[in-house]
Amino acid sequence: MKTFYTEREGLTLGLVGWVKNTNRGTVVGQVQGPRQQVHEMKVWLSKEGSPSSRITRAVFKNERDISKLELSGFSTRF
Structure with missing residues (x-):
């Protein structure tokens, strides 16, 4: 998953946080915001x-x- 799209979705939902691609082809990150928007992000x-x-x-x-x-x-994050 490209982090650009994840970042854009987080911003669209009004969330704060960060995302990072790992060497294993996964994405890690942290997301904060209202419970419903965090649920939508998940x-x-x-x-x-x-x-x-x-x-x-x-x-x-x-x-x-x-x-x-x-x-x-x-x-x-890189």
Whole structure:
């Protein structure tokens, strides 16, 4: 999954966070925002992704509620 499309989807949903391609051909990242928009992002990551992606599974870890956003913007890390 190309991180550009993931970044764009996060911004469209009004989320903050970051994404990064790994050497293993996967994407890791962190997403924060309203619960419903985070859920929509997880569905997008699990089912759609970028046009050239081949999604075999999606794993979401370390989920927790936060009282305020800890990040700002949405970026791609290298």
